[in-house]
Amino acid sequence: MNYEMIRTLCPMEANVGYDWAACCEVFPRLHALETTPQSPRYHAEGNVGIHTRMVLDALLECDHFRAASGMRRETLFLAALLHDLCKPETTIVDPVTGEISQPGHSRRGAVDVRALLWRAGVPPELREAVCRIVAVHQVPFFAFDSRRGESPEFIARRLSWSLDLPDLICVARADMRGRACADQQARLDDIALFEQLAREDGCWGTPRAAASAHTRLMYARGSAVHLDTPLFQVQGSQVTVLCGLPASGKDSWVARHARGIEVVSFDDAKAELGLKHGENDGLAAHRAIDKAKALLRRQEPFVWNATHLSEQMRNKTLDLLYAYNANVRLVYLEVPCDTLFKRNARRDTTLRKADLERMLHRWEVPLPWEAHEVRYEVEPGGRSE
Template sequence: MSTWTDWLACVPAPGAPCEAAQTAAWLAAFPQLERAKTTPQDPVYHAEGDVWTHTQMVVNELVRHADYAALTAEERATVFTAAVLHDVAKCDTTRIDEQGRIRQPGHSRRGALDARIALWDMGAPVLQREAICRLIGVHQEPFFAIHGSRSGHDAEYLVRRLSWLADLHLLALLAEADMRGRICADAASVLDDIELFRELAKDEGCYRTPRAFADRHTALAYFRGAQVHPDYGLHHEPGARVTLMCGLPAAGKNTWVAEHRAGLPVVSFDDARTALGLRHGQNEGAVAHHAIDAAKAWLRGRRDFVWNATHLSDAMRRKSLDLCLAYGATVEVVHLEAPRATLLARNARRDTSLRNADLLAMLHKWEVPLPTEAHALSWWQADGRHARECVA
């Protein structure tokens, strides 16, 4: 298996064309890309053919771009890796619709998840890994953002939100390479829209940095749909301070809570299972109700507490966050992770009904929290390293 250090040796110099030896190294590092060679694409948008052909064209366009040459080594590694993996999930999302058209719905979001697992196993630095995954997850957004979204959000909202997820300079560079690295009739029009996306981001002051807000609470309310202006602070009547834990089982959440939040009440699904005499996977509805009732009690009393659960997916976190924020809580999400071997060894030693095979199956739901989800986001790793993601 390739390591992150091995992969960095694959990052091409500016202007260097992709040759057979280089692309062979990509396949060795990410074997799932072999399937891209036989994954078709809609000829209306990809007359060049299969996903692998498109991927190579995209990387060639990226590395010959003048902006790629001006990037730092870390930025080049980030955007290059995102380019190689930006369509990695098309293999698993290809569908033929009723009109006989090839579709790959959700390939960006699924691609971010697939890339996360691969880069985690490689040992990529966590914040750089997530920068790559976020680029993959939103790589098509600059194609359409200037026209607003189907959900009703205008271009300003989309640009502001995206700036909290990615460096928009890198995102626009990836989107431009993605469009130039294909054969389609509307390429010129989409390239114009990408350029307008760049200009709007610059006008908003968020082309290379997150859009500034009056404070973090105003930003959180804005991203959750409140009609507020970024520059004017929203009044916040403080409630409880909640630490929302997030991470795979055996990532070290209990240990972290004992070391960093000692003395605070803890709401835990594991504790709820124990109280109810249930094993993992049994009557999860009753377990959830037990934990939520405990959380509501602390929220009503404005008592600081820890919500200790896996909270792996966006949907799982949203339920807990919605509840906490409805009571006016200030929420910090703390994400813990450890290497695969560490997780499996720890889990095998624990007194738990969760098998290692079940733990690994949970990887396919591993959507790492975003800085737009809570008032603060912190990352902790198995070796004790800590990174606080500050975007306000």
């Protein structure tokens, strides 16, 4: 599978359909959708394969998709095609009631789709646009009934900082139209209302404006602040947090850009303690965190060099930094698939290829609102198989 094969799947002209058999040939995991059941309450049409084809049919009828071209059209088609890719792996059948659910399929789907498209050499901009939609494709259904107690305004604003809301709404609307359920029209009405809210709030097709980067950051993290009023920022350390898979170039970045600056590194802590990969990570983390706290108390600048691969792992670091009023620049580094594995094989490291493969299942690229500044330094390239 490679990007050129994937590109041929998307109908790029009006009144041209898609080839489901070709889609399954390029993405073999789609075959499993045909035997994956769904709750009749939400999907009376049948299995996930039937639903996905109905979603694609609805997408092709959508005015937004019809008007789209180039990478945007590919984004919409791939997001609709792959939005439920992980339902087979997440399906749970209640042994008493027989109720079927697929908890977490959106977020896990985004992670798996990222790895698939990365291996295929899909351009990172296109890949991430697809993955960001997959990760939240159900959010517009429930924006007015958030389980987290978040307001629809908050949801729309934060989403606008990471993706294009018209694209998300297009896929969400196709997802809802591509099913048979009792509350279909009510959910379509909610999607339309969410769209109207985004339009009126100034985040339709553009990121919602904020008075400052610090104001946006604190708002996105849940602080009760007004986006149009600058929030005072207490002085703290200037911290650069590196993020990326092993062998993506973090050590090289430090050598080029952080001369004379203190570096906090789990790998350095492991080396100092004589630990191998996966051996007593807690002890190494404790050592690195103690060093970071000492620098934060002195308000000294430093670089935090670690994989920070998942949102959960990044938040552990970011929570600590923001508690000390640090100004944070998050630098995400990425290289093509072949480059990464070749580099890792050449490195003097205890990290095996199998370990690196497993890490792909936790790979979540940082979103623009996670820090005061987020930079994406991605080495171009592709892969053909």
